[in-house]
Amino acid sequence: MRTIGDVADSEQHPARRGRVAKREAILAAALRVFVQDGxxxxxxxxIxxxxxxxxxxxxxxxxDKEALFRSVMLDSAxxxxxxxxxxxxxRLGGRNAPTDDLAERLTDVxxxxxxxxxxxxGWALQRLLYAEASRMPDLYDEVARVGGQPVVNALAGWLARLAHRGELDVDAPETAASQFMTLIAGDLPALSALGTRPISQADLTAAVAAGVGTFLRAFAPGVDRPKQTSRAVSPTPRREGSR
Amino acid sequence: MRTIGDVADSEQHPARRGRVAKREAILAAALRVFVQDGxxxxxxxxIxxxxxxxxxxxxxxxxDKEALFRSVMLDSAxxxxxxxxxxxxxRLGGRNAPTDDLAERLTDVxxxxxxxxxxxxGWALQRLLYAEASRMPDLYDEVARVGGQPVVNALAGWLARLAHRGELDVDAPETAASQFMTLIAGDLPALSALGTRPISQADLTAAVAAGVGTFLRAFAPGVDRPKQTSRAVSPTPRREGSR
DNA sequence: CCAAAGTTAAACGGATGAGTTCAAATACGC
DNA sequence: GCGTATTTGAACTCATCCGTTTAACTTTGG
Structure with a gap:
């Protein structure tokens, strides 16, 4: 049995005095240990x-250990x-658009x-969340609420503004925002082996470019396309209909 | 401390005689226990x-426990x-296309x-993979190789055939296949809380419809669009340039 | 300078579980 | 039917670790 590697600093004096300082020190230490050891x-x-x-x-x-874990996860999120x-x-709030090229702005974002x-x-937190999801089913919802939703909302707001200005052909900004994040991040788990291996800058740039490219193919304005095939196709004919 | 729930069958006689039968029984049992308990x-x-x-x-x-785990994961993948x-x-090999509507076929797939x-x-295996990725960095690659790549390849082959027939405007079938899977599955983790909560058929249908819809917006032929913005935009100006 | 509140370090209790050992049982060759 | 080799099951070793207790100590207020 071998240890994977010890935490570098074995003893860290509590940075400051007072209760909140200790709480923060514990949270930071717990984050490091949870991230490293699971x-x-x-x-x-x-810790x-x-x-x-x-x-x-x-x-x-x-x-409790579980309560500490929850606090760490929510705090980090x-x-x-x-x-x-x-x-x-x-980048988006300020009116100083760095460039007029939409692809460049999307890539930057x-x-x-x-x-x-x-x-x-970030990877470690995601792995921890996955790992303990079955033991703490509500944790994912809380983390998504405080960590994921705000980002999607901000992105959706920006996309909606772009659509309002005619720069994008988006009718459901929430969906588009979620799909944008999905498209740009979709290849990363495979490229980085769930974060256990560094991604080359070239691979990252290529993955983002592919995601932004497809996003623009779908939502760039100008081409006339049916608004959306929102008529839901039948779910699935239940297993192999074989006919 | 409470147990989450016991495995239903507490003692299962090894189905058949012989070495391979026992090996399979162990693998099946280990799968169930790993899935349930982590x-x-x-x-x-x-087990x-x-x-x-x-x-x-x-x-x-x-x-070894780790070797057993690896065997379970690879076997399941x-x-x-x-x-x-x-x-x-x-569905795709047979020439009997069930319908001519491309959206319907994509939705079916x-x-x-x-x-x-x-x-x-499936969810549990994904959670296990995420959970142990840092402890077994090579496991993800092996699982992706035997479990993920073949599916993407099959899908890419189908998309390439569709493109060749002019039903899709896809120039990089591998990328498109990966993005198709990403688009249709992107919302599922949030909807099902990483598989810890059942998804309603309506939510599933809506998520797939949204993914297929965006995929078709991006890759449906007929509209004239620039082939792809493959000129990679600069990675990112390294943190807040703040200039 | 003294007293009270909270904090520390160290040791403990209880439980769990990986991996091994060992005697008994089973299958198999002769 | 007998001896050999393998497999079984149960007990065992060793280690880990959560959470608690206890006694000494630091800090704060008077």
């Missing part, structure tokens, strides 16, 4: 040592979403969004 | 009991891919592909 293999002892506090302090603050939203606002997903921490 | 919480004792063999037999056959490929061949992903087992 939920089951993460030890409260190691406490890394945070520079005593083990009972961890239990005083969070009560919140921070991640806030970071993306801030970056998006800086795509990279902003992916920068979070592509970080080691 | 890698860390799955006990070899329970052996469910398979109707002795614990040392498990170690004799697979040597292989069977899943074979099932999808077979269903696709039954989408449901065939998703039927595997949507099963409890």
């Amino acid at each position: 939920y089951a293999a993460a030890g409260i002892d190691r 406490a040592a890394l945070a520079g506090v005593a083990k009972p302090t961890v239990y005083n603050h969070f009560g 919140r921070r991640s979403a806030a970071k993306i939203i801030e970056a998006l606002d800086a 795509a990279h902003v969004i992916l920068e979070c997903q592509l970080s080691d921490e | 890698y860390a919480a799955a006990g070899i004792d329970r 052996a009991a469910l398979a109707g063999v002795a614990k040392p037999t498990v170690y004799n056959h697979f040597g 292989r069977r899943s891919a074979a099932k999808i490929i077979e269903a696709l061949d039954a 989408a449901h065939v592909i998703l039927e595997c992903q949507l099963s409890d087992e």
Whole structure:
């Protein structure tokens, strides 16, 4: 049995005094340990040592390993979403469009969004979420609510503005925003082996370009196309009809 | 601490005699236990009991918990891919196109592909893969190779044939196939909370319709559009340039 | 300078589970 | 029918780790 690698700093003094500082130190340490070892293999002892506090302090603050895990996940999701939203606002809120080329702006936005997903921490959080989803079924919903929805909403708002200005032919901005994120991120799990392997800048650029390209093929204005095949085709003829 | 639910059959006699039969029984039992409890919480004792063999037999056959896990994952991926490929061949290989409407055929194929992903087992396998990806970095590649690539290839072949017949305007069938799967499956994690909650037939139909609709908006022929904006836009100006 | 509140470190209790050992049972060759 | 080799099942070893307890210590207020 071999350890995969120890946490670099084995003992980190609690950065500042006061209760909130300790809580933050514990959250940061727990994030690192959970990310590195996974939920089951993460030890409260190691988290406490890394945070520079005593083990009972961890239990005083969070009560439970599962509660600590939930706090870590929600906190990280919140921070991640806030970071993306801030970056998006800086680019989309300001009226200073850096360029008139829509493809370039979409590509820029795509990279902003992916920068979070592509970080080691982002991948690890996603893996943790997947791993414990069956044990904590409501956690995904909460994380999606505080971490995913705001980003999709911001993106949808921008797409709606673009559509209103005639730069895009989008009638359902929510759907288009979700599909945009899906298109630009779709290949990343395979390219990075779920985040366990670095992606080359070239692969990343190519994946984003392919996603943006297809998105524009679907939603660029000018071509006359039926609004949408919204008539839902029959679900599926239940297994092989074989006829 | 509460158990989530016991495996239904607590003791299953090994279906047949012989070595291969026992190996299969162990694999099936291990699949069920891993799916239900996750890698860390799955006990070899329970797997052996469910398979109707002795614990040392498990170690004799697979040597290790990790090796057993890998065998389970690869075996399941292989069977899943074979099932999808077979269903696709039954629909696409035969010259009996059930309908001329391309949207209907795409929707049908989408449901065939998703039927595997949507099963409890399919979701659980994906969660297991995500959960252990950091501990077994090569496992994802092997699973993708035996489970994912064949499906994408089959789909890409079909799309290429459609393009050759002029029914689609696709110049990169591999990319289009990957994007098709991404588009039809993109909303499912959110809708089903990573497979921990059943999806209503209506939601599933709507998600597939949205994906197929966007795919057709992008790749339906007839409209004249630039082949593809394959000129890669600059990656991203490295963080907030803030200029 | 003293007292009270909370925090620390260390050790403990209880439980779980991977992997091994060992005697008994089963299958098989002669 | 007998001896050999393999398989079984149950007990065992060893380690991990959650969560708690206890006693000493630090910090804060008077």
